Amino acid sequence: DLTTSTGNPLIQLANDTTIHLGYPGQEKPVVLDRHWLRDACECDICVDPDSGQKNFGTCDVPAEIPIEEISRTEDGGLEIVWGNDFLTPGNHVSRYSAATIQTRVQRALQPDEIRLPTRTLWDKPIFERDHLMLDYQEWMAGGQGFLSGLHRLHTHGLLFLRNVPKSEESVVSIANQMGNLQETFYGRTWDVRSKPKAENVAYTSSFLGLHQDLLYLRDTPRIQLLHCLENTCEGGESMFSDGARAGHLIKVGSPNHFDYLINKRLRYHYKKHGHHYEMKHPVLSENPGIIFWSPPFQAPTQQFEKTEGGSRSHRKWLAAASAFRRLLEEDQWMYEYKMRPGECMIFDNLRVLHGRKQFNTASGSRWLKGAYVADDVFRSKLAVLGPQLMA
Numbered sequence: 001d002l003t004t005s006t007g008n009p010l011i012q013l014a015n016d017t018t019i020h021l022g023y024p025g026q027e028k029p030v031v032l033d034r035h036w037l038r039d040a041c042e043c044d045i046c047v048d049p050d051s052g053q054k055n056f057g058t059c060d061v062p063a064e065i066p067i068e069e070i071s072r073t074e075d076g077g078l079e080i081v082w083g084n085d086f087l088t089p090g091n092h093v094s095r096y097s098a099a100t101i102q103t104r105v106q107r108a109l110q111p112d113e114i115r116l117p118t119r120t121l122w123d124k125p126i127f128e129r130d131h132l133m134l135d136y137q138e139w140m141a142g143g144q145g146f147l148s149g150l151h152r153l154h155t156h157g158l159l160f161l162r163n164v165p166k167s168e169e170s171v172v173s174i175a176n177q178m179g180n181l182q183e184t185f186y187g188r189t190w191d192v193r194s195k196p197k198a199e200n201v202a203y204t205s206s207f208l209g210l211h212q213d214l215l216y217l218r219d220t221p222r223i224q225l226l227h228c229l230e231n232t233c234e235g236g237e238s239m240f241s242d243g244a245r246a247g248h249l250i251k252v253g254s255p256n257h258f259d260y261l262i263n264k265r266l267r268y269h270y271k272k273h274g275h276h277y278e279m280k281h282p283v284l285s286e287n288p289g290i291i292f293w294s295p296p297f298q299a300p301t302q303q304f305e306k307t308e309g310g311s312r313s314h315r316k317w318l319a320a321a322s323a324f325r326r327l328l329e330e331d332q333w334m335y336e337y338k339m340r341p342g343e344c345m346i347f348d349n350l351r352v353l354h355g356r357k358q359f360n361t362a363s364g365s366r367w368l369k370g371a372y373v374a375d376d377v378f379r380s381k382l383a384v385l386g387p388q389l390m391a
C-alpha cells in the first residue's frame with residue numbers, strides 16, 4: 001500500500017531497476033528508474049561545482065546498481081546510498097530534494113521553466129501610454145535602469161534609448177549589455193542608408209512595410225537594435241506593430257483563420273550576392289509570443305497544390321492572412337515614431353514588426369546603425385534576471 005496520511009512519499013523497492021514512490025491522494029505511484037536517479041545526482045562529485053558540468057556520461061552509469069539504503073528526507077525528498085559505485089570507491093550518497101523529485105522526475109526532460117512577468121499585448125494607444133525612453137547611461141550602468149529596459153523588452157517587445165553617443169560602436173555596447181551580439185552575413189553591425197544597387201530593400205529610401213528581419217535564417221535574430229546617427233530627411237518615420245497581439249486576436253476571434261495561419265508554411269529566402277538562405281515558417285506558431293511575417297522577403301512561388309481543393313484552401317489562407325495584415329497595419333494598431341539622432345530602438349524581432357515610411361534623400365541625410373542579439377542570448381539573460389523582473 002503506497003498511500004500515506006503525511007505529506008511525504010512512501011518508498012517501495014519494486015524490483016532491480018525501479019523504485020516506487022507513493023503520494024497521499026495519488027492513485028498511482030511515481031515510478032523512478034534507478035539508473036536515471038544515479039545519473040541525476042547533483043552532488044559535488046558528480047557535477048563540478050565551479051562549471052556546473054557533469055563529471056561522467058549517462059552511459060558510464062551501470063545498468064544495474066545496488067542500493068544499500070534508501071530513506072525519505074524531512075522535506076519529502078530522498079536519500080539513497082548506492083553500493084559498489086562506479087564513480088567513487090565503495091558507496092555513494094545521493095540526495096534528491098522534493099522539488100527535484102517533483103519537477104525533474106515527474107516532468108522529466110522538460111527544460112527548466114522560467115517565471116517571467118505577463119506580456120502586455122499593445123495597440124497604438126497602449127503603446128503611446130507605455131512608450132519607454134530610457135537614458136543610454138541608465139541602460140549601460142546595468143542596474144535598475146537596465147532591469148526596467150529588459151522588463152519592457154519582455155513585456156512589450158519594444159523600447160527606446162536616448163542620449164546614445166554618436167559613435168559607430170555605441171550599438172555594439174548597447175547589444176553587449178544583453179550578452180554578445182549576433183553576427184550575420186550583413187556584418188557584425190550594419191548601416192541602414194540609402195545607396196544605389198542596394199543588397200537589401202532596407203538600404204533604399206523606399207517605403208518598407210511591416211516585416212521581421214532574417215526569417216530566412218534558421219537562427220533568426222531575436223533582438224534588433226537600430227541606433228539613429230542622422231535623420232534630417234523628410235519622411236522616414238518608423239512604424240511598429242505588435243504581432244503577438246494580432247495573433248491573439250485571430251486566435252480568439254477567428255479560430256478558422258487561426259488554423260490556416262498556423263498550418264500553412266511560407267518560404268522566405270535570400271538568394272543573391274553569393275548567398276543562398278531559405279526557411280519555411282507558418283504565420284503563427286504554437287508559441288503566442290512568436291510570429292512570422294515578412295512580405296518583402298517571401299519567396300515568389302508558393303507550392304500550392306494544383307487542384308480545385310488546393311485553390312480553395314489557398315483562398316481560405318488568403319482571407320486569414322489578409323485579416324491578420326489588417327490587424328497589424330490599420331491605424332489603431334500601429335505605433336509611429338520619427339527617430340532622432342542619439343536615439344536607439346530595441347525590439348523583439350520575433351514578435352514586434354517594424355517598417356519605415358519613404359524618405360526624401362534630397363532633403364537631408366538618414367543613417368541608422370544596426371545590430372542583432374540571438375534568441376539564446378536574450379533568453380539566457382531573461383532566465384538569469386527573471387526573479388528580479390518578477391520582484
Ligand code: AKG
Nearest residue numbers: 192202208213238355356
Ligand atoms: C531594417 O534594417 O530591417 C529596417 O527595416 C530599416 C528600418 C528603417 O530604415 O527605419
